[in-house]
Amino acid sequence: MAELNKAKAFRIIECETGEEFIESIRPDNKKLWVSNLNNRWGFRGQPDCNYRLIPKAFRSNIKLPTGPFYITPPEEPSKQGAAETNTIRKFVEYALKNGLEIPDETYDFIFPNYQHPKIPYEDWPQPEYLNILALAQHHGIPTRLLDFTNNPLIAAFFAFDQVPNDRIFDKESRVSVWGIDFNAVFRMWSQYDSGSRIKKIVTPAAGNTFLHRQEGFFLLDDEANSYYNPEIGYPSFDSIILDKADEKGIDEPVIIRVDVAYTEKVKVIDTLKQYNIIKPGLMPTYSDIADYIMEMI
Numbered sequence: 001m002a003e004l005n006k007a008k009a010f011r012i013i014e015c016e017t018g019e020e021f022i023e024s025i026r027p028d029n030k031k032l033w034v035s036n037l038n039n040r041w042g043f044r045g046q047p048d049c050n051y052r053l054i055p056k057a058f059r060s061n062i063k064l065p066t067g068p069f070y071i072t073p074p075e076e077p078s079k080q081g082a083a084e085t086n087t088i089r090k091f092v093e094y095a096l097k098n099g100l101e102i103p104d105e106t107y108d109f110i111f112p113n114y115q116h117p118k119i120p121y122e123d124w125p126q127p128e129y130l131n132i133l134a135l136a137q138h139h140g141i142p143t144r145l146l147d148f149t150n151n152p153l154i155a156a157f158f159a160f161d162q163v164p165n166d167r168i169f170d171k172e173s174r175v176s177v178w179g180i181d182f183n184a185v186f187r188m189w190s191q192y193d194s195g196s197r198i199k200k201i202v203t204p205a206a207g208n209t210f211l212h213r214q215e216g217f218f219l220l221d222d223e224a225n226s227y228y229n230p231e232i233g234y235p236s237f238d239s240i241i242l243d244k245a246d247e248k249g250i251d252e253p254v255i256i257r258v259d260v261a262y263t264e265k266v267k268v269i270d271t272l273k274q275y276n277i278i279k280p281g282l283m284p285t286y287s288d289i290a291d292y293i294m295e296m297i
Contacts, residue, residue: 004238009245009254014174018267021260025152025177032256033152033179040183042200042217043152045159049176049259052236056142057084058224060233064142065090073142074233077225081121084143088129091136103131122225134203134218138210145201145218146237152177154214157277160265167262174259180241184254188244197223198240213282 004010013032015021024032025043033041044053056062057080063070064083071083095102119126125133125144137143149155159175167173182200189196201218203211210216221227224234235243238255245254260268272278279291 004242007242007246007255008251010238010242011253011256013256013258015258015260015264018260018264018271021156021258021264021268022153022271024258025156025179027152032258034181039150040181041152041179042148042150042182042219043155043180044146044148044178045155045157046176046178047159047162049174049257051176053146053178053219053238054234054236055144055146055221056137057144058234059142062142074228076230077122077124077228079121080228081119081124081225085119085121085124087141088132088136088143091139091141092132103135124225125220130201130220131203134201134211137218138216144224144234145220147214148180148217148219150215150217152179153272153275153277154282156268157272157279157282160268161279163262163265165265168265170262173262175262176257176259178238179256179258180237181254184245184250184252185241188241188248188250188254195222197221197244198237210283213284 004012013024015024023029027033046053057064058074060073063072064080064087066079066083066086071079073080073083075083092102130145133143133145137145137147155177156175159177163175185198186196189198199220199222201220203218219237221234221237221240227235229235241254
């Protein structure tokens with residue numbers, strides 16, 4: 001895994017105040033997000049600046065069911081794929097039982113294997129199942145997709161939203177907003193490669209209100225199964241990109257991380273409200289709207 005402090009294509013900006021943080025990450029900050037036309041940059045908020053860009057299904061602090069048992073990721077590709085597939089199958093089954101809609105192409109997902117070919121776990125996920133993965137991801141199911149947004153202010157909201165209120169006096173811990181220059185990423189994989197290893201997945205926003213409101217998309221490591229290492233698991237997205245940048249001799253920032261202390265949570269969240277970036281707007285459910293109203297009382 002790439003060492004961030006040695007990567008030439010990686011830049012860290014450490015902010016002292018919430019105002020400086022917001023000013024740095026604003027979408028119109030052309031000094032930082034150079035030529036951000038056509039959503040050249042993508043953003044992700046993390047509640048701890050030490051967290052790497054690793055999908056939830058590959059993290060060792062979660063469990064994935066495999067029939068009556070479970071695995072603790074990361075596991076070798078066939079076991080990992082079987083567990084992820086089983087988790088999505090349960091999500092689809094319970095959604096249908098409770099009258100919820102799912103993407104049309106996933107109906108065969110729940111039928112017995114004698115009616116439909118068995119899904120090759122070592123090749124998971126197949127392209128036709130990316131829509132259901134996106135839906136499941138947005139509702140808390142661990143998948144190998146990683147959420148991103150086109151709006152750095154939305155990324156900042158999700159970073160701070162995961163910081164418990166009893167830690168807002170913690171001066172040492174810091175949240176972060178990661179920005180990735182996808183124009184540079186896709187150029188790094190030349191025509192001699194079989195396409196970019198990093199896939200930017202944009203699924204239909206219709207039927208997925210959260211995705212639409214969050215200006216969201218996903219990243220997928222299309223070759224994750226080929227790079228499994230029993231000692232470290234699956235590589236993080238930042239490691240994949242920075243290793244490739246080093247191979248290509250790129251020393252301009254391809255990934256930028258902007259950090260600020262937990263103590264700035266109230267100030268940042270209040271500022272984001274001025275941009276109408278609030279939880280009921282990003283995750284519009286009756287419960288979130290009610291909670292937001294009660295918090296204002």
